[in-house]
Amino acid sequence: MSLLNRWNKNIATLISTRGEALYVGRTRLRIVQSICLLLFALVLIRLGDLTLMQTPNEPNIDRKHASVQSMERADIVDRNGVLLATTLQVSSLYADPTLIENKAFVANQLEAILDVDNLISKIDRKGRFVWIKRGLTPSEHFKVNALGIPGLAFRTETRRFYPQGNLSSHVVGYTSVDSRGLAGMELEYDDRLAQGGEALSLNMDVRVQHALVKSLRLQMDNFNALAAMGGVVDIQTGEVVAAVSLPDFDPHHAGKADKSALRNRFAQGVYEMGSTFKLFSTANYIEKTGKSFSKTFDAREPLKEGRFTINDYHAEKRILTLPEVFIHSSNIGSALMGRAIGSENMQKFYTDLGFMDKMDVDFPGNPKPLTPSPWRDVNTLTASYGHGIAVTPLHVLQAAATIANNGVRPTLSFAKDAQHDPIQSRVLSASTAYKMRQLLRLNVTDGSGKQADVPGYMVGGKTGTSEKAGKGGYDKDRLLSSFLGVFPVDNPRYAVLAVLDEPKGNKKSHGYATGGWTAAPVVGDVISDMTRVLGMMPNPKAPNLTAGLSRYLKKENTITPASYQR
Amino acid sequence: MGLCILGVVMVATASPSVADRTGDLHSYHFLFRHLLFIGPAVGAIVVISFFQIKWLVKLCAFMFLCASIGVVVSLFFGMEIKGATRWIRLFGFSIQPSEFLKPAFIVLSAWLLGQQKINENFPGIILALGLFVTSAGLLILQPDFGMCFLLTIVFGMQIFLVGCPLRYIVILVGVFLVGILLAYFSLSHVQSRVDRFINPESGDSYQIDKSKEAFMNGGFIGAGPGQGTVKNQVPDIHSDFIFTAMGEELGFLLSGLFVCGLASLFYRLLSHFTRAESLFVMLAGSGLVFMLVVQSFIHMGSTLQLIPAKGMTLPLISYGGSSLLAVGISFGLILALSRGLNEDRPRGTWRHLTKKENI
Numbered sequence: 001m002s003l004l005n006r007w008n009k010n011i012a013t014l015i016s017t018r019g020e021a022l023y024v025g026r027t028r029l030r031i032v033q034s035i036c037l038l039l040f041a042l043v044l045i046r047l048g049d050l051t052l053m054q055t056p057n058e059p060n061i062d063r064k065h066a067s068v069q070s071m072e073r074a075d076i077v078d079r080n081g082v083l084l085a086t087t088l089q090v091s092s093l094y095a096d097p098t099l100i101e102n103k104a105f106v107a108n109q110l111e112a113i114l115d116v117d118n119l120i121s122k123i124d125r126k127g128r129f130v131w132i133k134r135g136l137t138p139s140e141h142f143k144v145n146a147l148g149i150p151g152l153a154f155r156t157e158t159r160r161f162y163p164q165g166n167l168s169s170h171v172v173g174y175t176s177v178d179s180r181g182l183a184g185m186e187l188e189y190d191d192r193l194a195q196g197g198e199a200l201s202l203n204m205d206v207r208v209q210h211a212l213v214k215s216l217r218l219q220m221d222n223f224n225a226l227a228a229m230g231g232v233v234d235i236q237t238g239e240v241v242a243a244v245s246l247p248d249f250d251p252h253h254a255g256k257a258d259k260s261a262l263r264n265r266f267a268q269g270v271y272e273m274g275s276t277f278k279l280f281s282t283a284n285y286i287e288k289t290g291k292s293f294s295k296t297f298d299a300r301e302p303l304k305e306g307r308f309t310i311n312d313y314h315a316e317k318r319i320l321t322l323p324e325v326f327i328h329s330s331n332i333g334s335a336l337m338g339r340a341i342g343s344e345n346m347q348k349f350y351t352d353l354g355f356m357d358k359m360d361v362d363f364p365g366n367p368k369p370l371t372p373s374p375w376r377d378v379n380t381l382t383a384s385y386g387h388g389i390a391v392t393p394l395h396v397l398q399a400a401a402t403i404a405n406n407g408v409r410p411t412l413s414f415a416k417d418a419q420h421d422p423i424q425s426r427v428l429s430a431s432t433a434y435k436m437r438q439l440l441r442l443n444v445t446d447g448s449g450k451q452a453d454v455p456g457y458m459v460g461g462k463t464g465t466s467e468k469a470g471k472g473g474y475d476k477d478r479l480l481s482s483f484l485g486v487f488p489v490d491n492p493r494y495a496v497l498a499v500l501d502e503p504k505g506n507k508k509s510h511g512y513a514t515g516g517w518t519a520a521p522v523v524g525d526v527i528s529d530m531t532r533v534l535g536m537m538p539n540p541k542a543p544n545l546t547a548g549l550s551r552y553l554k555k556e557n558t559i560t561p562a563s564y565q566r
Numbered sequence: 567m568g569l570c571i572l573g574v575v576m577v578a579t580a581s582p583s584v585a586d587r588t589g590d591l592h593s594y595h596f597l598f599r600h601l602l603f604i605g606p607a608v609g610a611i612v613v614i615s616f617f618q619i620k621w622l623v624k625l626c627a628f629m630f631l632c633a634s635i636g637v638v639v640s641l642f643f644g645m646e647i648k649g650a651t652r653w654i655r656l657f658g659f660s661i662q663p664s665e666f667l668k669p670a671f672i673v674l675s676a677w678l679l680g681q682q683k684i685n686e687n688f689p690g691i692i693l694a695l696g697l698f699v700t701s702a703g704l705l706i707l708q709p710d711f712g713m714c715f716l717l718t719i720v721f722g723m724q725i726f727l728v729g730c731p732l733r734y735i736v737i738l739v740g741v742f743l744v745g746i747l748l749a750y751f752s753l754s755h756v757q758s759r760v761d762r763f764i765n766p767e768s769g770d771s772y773q774i775d776k777s778k779e780a781f782m783n784g785g786f787i788g789a790g791p792g793q794g795t796v797k798n799q800v801p802d803i804h805s806d807f808i809f810t811a812m813g814e815e816l817g818f819l820l821s822g823l824f825v826c827g828l829a830s831l832f833y834r835l836l837s838h839f840t841r842a843e844s845l846f847v848m849l850a851g852s853g854l855v856f857m858l859v860v861q862s863f864i865h866m867g868s869t870l871q872l873i874p875a876k877g878m879t880l881p882l883i884s885y886g887g888s889s890l891l892a893v894g895i896s897f898g899l900i901l902a903l904s905r906g907l908n909e910d911r912p913r914g915t916w917r918h919l920t921k922k923e924n925i
Binding site: 022024025026028029030032033036037039040041042043044046047048050051052 | 723726728781784786817818822828829833836837839842845849852859860863866870871
């Protein structure tokens with residue numbers, strides 16, 4: 001205590017006595033006051049210095065998304081590593097108008113190099129930042145630099161390039177200017193691609209894609225069709241090897257493409273496919289009833305169901321065997337099959353094939369098919385020949401692959417690392433699937449699919465020609481003609497679909513615009529090209545699947561051009 | 567009062583960008599929170615300004631006790647934000663107890679120092695020193711060197727005012743400088759801040775570069791309230807860098823006027839305290855004012871790259887509930903202390919102050 005007291009006393013003497021303390025305090029407070037003023041004066045001076053005396057040496061633009069852009073979007077390659085989409089650095093030219101002295105001169109100089117109009121209006125502006133041109137070529141960049149004009153500067157930007165251009169545009173898709181996917185694989189795998197890193201491998205083979213585009217485009221021109229679409233699918237794995245929608249577009253200028261070109265028909269368009277569906281209804285009939293090829297159907301009279309009447313396009317007007325119904329594509333025969341199957345079984349089978357739902361596929365915007373609601377008995381009859389139900393071409397390919405894959409349904413996939421259910425479900429017995437392959441082959445050897453045949457490769461397939469729905473019913477002049485091919489039928493590897501939208505008959509086709517005349521040749525050409533690029537050897541020892549089937553066909557009634565119809 | 571309103575406007579324009587960046591918060595999240603705290607802060611000013619001087623000491627002693635406990639609690643249970651544990655959660659609000667420690671400490675130490683004058687046997691200086699060491703220690707533990715620095719400066723000023731002979735003052739300043747050097751060499755983040763100030767190339771100076779750019783963008787008349795663009799890229803624009811937003815949006819003219827107004831307000835307040843008849847009133851009042859001055863200076867100096875960057879709120883303007891409330895309390899204390907300094911104008915001070923604040 002005494003120690004503390006002594007300490008205290010000593011310290012207390014350091015401080016002046018009371019009266020004095022206030023006096024000293026006041027004086028010193030004046031000093032503190034002055035210091036405070038000085039501090040604020042400093043702040044004021046510095047404020048003036050920053051706001052008034054200095055100008056930012058670089059224009060302010062919000063670079064909020066700079067970090068997003070700087071991350072390089074991953075490439076997209078096809079199944080063999082061919083580059084489909086990549087990101088490159090380009091330089092973009094901008095100007096700071098306040099630093100440009102002779103604006104007219106500069107504008108003239110730049111116009112000569114850059115092929116940009118009316119530059120003077122851009123340069124002769126208030127403000128400190130104006131884009132002159134974005135994405136310059138290296139030589140333009142060099143020339144502008146060589147001018148040495150102050151006030152012009154470059155900013156490095158990244159831009160998406162598609163070396164295959166239109167060829168893969170609908171599959172690969174395109175991105176926005178800020179490199180976000182807007183369509184196709186760019187959209188489906190947007191997050192994966194935005195993270196950068198390893199290239200995204202697709203199942204597509206650009207060579208097959210090219211073969212399909214080439215043949216479809218040729219036939220589209222030959223028959224003056226509005227549009228065309230198609231696809232090639234690996235039957236065993238479900239990999240989409242090619243997918244085409246014509247007209248297509250340049251992915252670098254997707255914003256300028258017209259609506260029709262941007263429309264993805266193979267994945268996002270739904271169509272009433274017509275007789276192609278007889279493949280599925282016939283399979284269902286054989287599966288459910290167990291009937292053999294000798295079963296006959298009376299196609300002499302149009303079939304009446306309620307207020308509907310079902311006709312054959314080119315009526316045989318006789319009693320047809322089951323294979324005849326298939327190769328003559330008799331609507332009456334198929335409708336009779338549908339009646340025998342019953343509505344419940346038909347819906348179940350179509351559900352199993354995937355026709356009733358949105359597809360489980362790694363492609364954006366695949367819609368739910370248009371199906372009859374409520375499903376009446378007449379819908380069963382029309383659905384058996386592909387009317388009153390509209391699906392996407394991808395749906396058809398998947399269902400066809402199911403039949404050809406011995407009745408086991410594969411899941412379609414566009415990218416190698418697509419995430420989907422690995423369990424493949426059996427939809428059809430193997431024996432029925434075999435009979436369907438026989439019928440598909442028969443249709444090419446003796447029916448409407450002759451033009452799709454490629455010697456040595458055992459092509460099988462089914463034509464389809466549907467009338468498009470217009471105002472007040474179906475319009476017999478506006479057709480959707482298709483061909484669904486499978487090869488080789490003895491050991492199926494690929495399913496190929498070609499569809500032409502509103503083809504017009506020409507002289508060569510004797511005025512016909514049906515699937516057998518328009519789409520079947522496409523499939524034939526594609527298969528012929530594919531076998532060559534993929535190195536598939538012809539198999540002369542392939543078993544003849546159609547042996548013995550001729551007894552079910554009426555001999556004297558050979559198929560004439562007019563009857564390779566629907 | 568005027569400052570409060572200006573503060574609301576500035577938080578309103580500055581905070582959406584912060585909230586947007588944070589992501590899931592509503593754009594005006596910070597604005598609403600700020601408005602929520604304005605009421606209590608104004609209430610604190612009014613209520614405390616009516617306190618009797620002898621009650622002020624008791625209030626501050628109580629506040630000091632609570633704040634110290636709060637600081638200790640925050641050390642153990644606090645939320646860690648940006649490397650320091652300064653906040654505790656109470657009734658859904660996060661509170662920074664150390665903000666309240668400051669004004670309480672200043673008043674208490676002023677009282678202790680003043681008591682020694684009245685009664686020489688009272689160990690005021692020793693107790694004040696003890697109080698200082700305790701508070702500074704608590705702040706260093708957090709760690710909150712900015713506030714510790716502030717407290718040291720203000721305490722030093724009080725010692726200076728109390729009439730300590732100049733040679734001792736020089737020694738104290740020397741000790742202070744040694745402390746700063748020690749901080750520089752022993753604490754990596756202090757070192758990097760100072761290094762980056764002296765040589766901007768040596769490290770990341772994004773925040774301060776952007777802040778400067780914002781001022782440049784402001785120019786003479788500014789971009790207009792809410793029109794700033796560079797401010798969107800400045801981190802902590804709503805609190806530690808709110809003066810940047812002012813600079814960009816109000817320009818040199820108005821933000822300069824603001825600085826002048828602030829300076830004249832504080833100058834007038836200090837002038838009032840030179841007329842104080844009691845050492846306690848003088849020390850406490852000028853200490854509180856000086857604290858606000860230093861705090862404002864550090865804030866504005868940081869944003870203007872006048873001094874090394876140190877995050878500190880701008881009194882009454884910046885977002886931050888604890889800070890706002892503590893500043894409200896400080897102003898209340900200042901008003902209470904300055905009451906009755908001018909006998910011929912009994913309530914003149916109060917009126918005078920309100921007039922001054924309406925800049």
